[in-house]
Amino acid sequence: MSPSEAATSGQDYGPDDDQPLDPSQPGALTPTELFWRRHQQWLEGAGYMLRERYRDSWRPSWIGTGKPYFRCTDGIGAQRGGVIDATRISDGALVTLKRVRKSRHPHEVEIGLFFMSEPLVSDPKNHCVPILQVLQVPEDDDLSLIVMPYLRVYYSPRFETYGEVVAFFKQVFEGLQFMHAHRIAHRDCDGRNIMMDGVSLYPEGFHPIRSNMKPDLSGFAPHYTRTQRPTRYYLIDFGISRRYNPEDGPPLEPPILGGDKSVPEFQTSDEPRDPFPTDVYYMGNMIREDFIKTKYGFEFMEKLVADMVQDDPTKRPTMDEVVTRFESIRKSLSSWKLRSRIPERDELAIIEAYRAVVHWKRRVWYVLRRIPAVPLPC
Incomplete structure (x- = not known):
C-alpha cells in the first residue's frame, strides 16, 4: 500500500x-x-x-x-x-529551532553564546537573540540545532505611532552599538535579521507560520498595540558575523553577495572592506527603505540616515555617533508628534479615515492613563 x-x-x-x-x-x-x-x-x-x-x-x-x-x-x-x-514541553513556550552547519558557519554558535555570557547577557543594550540551548544532532557531528525564543518579523503588527517607531530605532541602534563595542560585526543586519518578541502582544497566541491568525486558523489573532504592551527587538542570525581583536587593527572582509545588495562599497570592486561601516549602512538603508520611503512624517530621520548611507564608508558615522545623534533627535520630538498616527504613502483614503478615528480614541485613552509616548520595555 x-x-x-x-x-x-x-x-x-x-x-x-x-x-x-x-x-x-x-x-x-x-x-x-x-x-x-x-x-x-x-x-x-x-x-x-x-x-x-x-x-x-x-x-x-x-x-x-x-x-x-x-x-x-x-x-x-x-x-x-x-x-x-x-x-x-516544560512550559509550553513557543521556540525556534535552527540548523547550523558548523563547517559552513563556524562562528554562529560561539558568537551567540558569547552574548549569553555574563555580564553581557544582563546588559540592557544587548539586543542579540538569546540562545536558550544548543543541541548536537546525534548522527552528524557537523550539525547543531540552536534553540531560541520564537520571534516575529519586526513590522508585524503594524506600527501605530511615531513613538512606537522611535522605540524600535532606539533599540536596534543600541543593539548594533553593543555588538560593535565588543568588536563584533554583524555583516548582514538588514530588515530580515531584525525581529521582535511579540508574545505579550497576542493574548490568545498566534499561528507560528501564519502569524496574523489564531493558532487554530479560526480567525485573525487579536492583539494589543506596541504602546499598550512595549516590545523588545532583537538582532538575529550570526552566521557570517565575526569577532575581531582590536590589536590586529581595522578588519577587512570580502564583499557579501547575499542580503542587501545596494551596499556602495560592494558595487565598485571586490577588494576587502571594513565591515563596521557596512553595518552602519545596512541599518540606515533599512530605515530609508522601510520608513522614509514608504511612510509620511519621518523627515526628522533624513539627515542622520543620509549620513549613514553615504557612498564613502569612511564618512559614515560610527554606531556610537549614531546613538548620540539619535538621542538628540528623540529629545527634540514633541509628545504630540510621538503620539501621532503614521500614515502610509499608499494608504487608501477610506482606510486612512477609519484608522484616524480608531487612533484618536486610543490616543485619548493613552494620555488619560499616562502611558508613555515612547513605549520601551522594562
Whole structure:
C-alpha cells in the first residue's frame, strides 16, 4: 500500500515512513521538512515537541474531507527548511529551532553564546537573540540545532505611532552599538535579521507560520498595540558575523553577495572592506527603505540616515555617533508628534479615515492613563 493509499484508508504511519503523502500531492512534506520528521522523537526526548505535521502518526486531516490543505493547521509547513517552530514541553513556550552547519558557519554558535555570557547577557543594550540551548544532532557531528525564543518579523503588527517607531530605532541602534563595542560585526543586519518578541502582544497566541491568525486558523489573532504592551527587538542570525581583536587593527572582509545588495562599497570592486561601516549602512538603508520611503512624517530621520548611507564608508558615522545623534533627535520630538498616527504613502483614503478615528480614541485613552509616548520595555 502506498503512503497516499494509507492516508485515504485512515491507517497511521510507522516510524520508517518518511513521506506520508505522495510528494506530488498538495500539502506533502518538502524534502527539507523530512529532516524534522526524522528527528521528531529525538527532539521530543530533548524537551521540544514539533507540530502534528512532523510526527510519525500524522494523518493529513484534509484527506477525504474536500477541505483545502492550506486551511488546515497540519497542512502548513515550515517557512524555511533550516528553521522550524516547536513547543518547549516544560512550559509550553513557543521556540525556534535552527540548523547550523558548523563547517559552513563556524562562528554562529560561539558568537551567540558569547552574548549569553555574563555580564553581557544582563546588559540592557544587548539586543542579540538569546540562545536558550544548543543541541548536537546525534548522527552528524557537523550539525547543531540552536534553540531560541520564537520571534516575529519586526513590522508585524503594524506600527501605530511615531513613538512606537522611535522605540524600535532606539533599540536596534543600541543593539548594533553593543555588538560593535565588543568588536563584533554583524555583516548582514538588514530588515530580515531584525525581529521582535511579540508574545505579550497576542493574548490568545498566534499561528507560528501564519502569524496574523489564531493558532487554530479560526480567525485573525487579536492583539494589543506596541504602546499598550512595549516590545523588545532583537538582532538575529550570526552566521557570517565575526569577532575581531582590536590589536590586529581595522578588519577587512570580502564583499557579501547575499542580503542587501545596494551596499556602495560592494558595487565598485571586490577588494576587502571594513565591515563596521557596512553595518552602519545596512541599518540606515533599512530605515530609508522601510520608513522614509514608504511612510509620511519621518523627515526628522533624513539627515542622520543620509549620513549613514553615504557612498564613502569612511564618512559614515560610527554606531556610537549614531546613538548620540539619535538621542538628540528623540529629545527634540514633541509628545504630540510621538503620539501621532503614521500614515502610509499608499494608504487608501477610506482606510486612512477609519484608522484616524480608531487612533484618536486610543490616543485619548493613552494620555488619560499616562502611558508613555515612547513605549520601551522594562
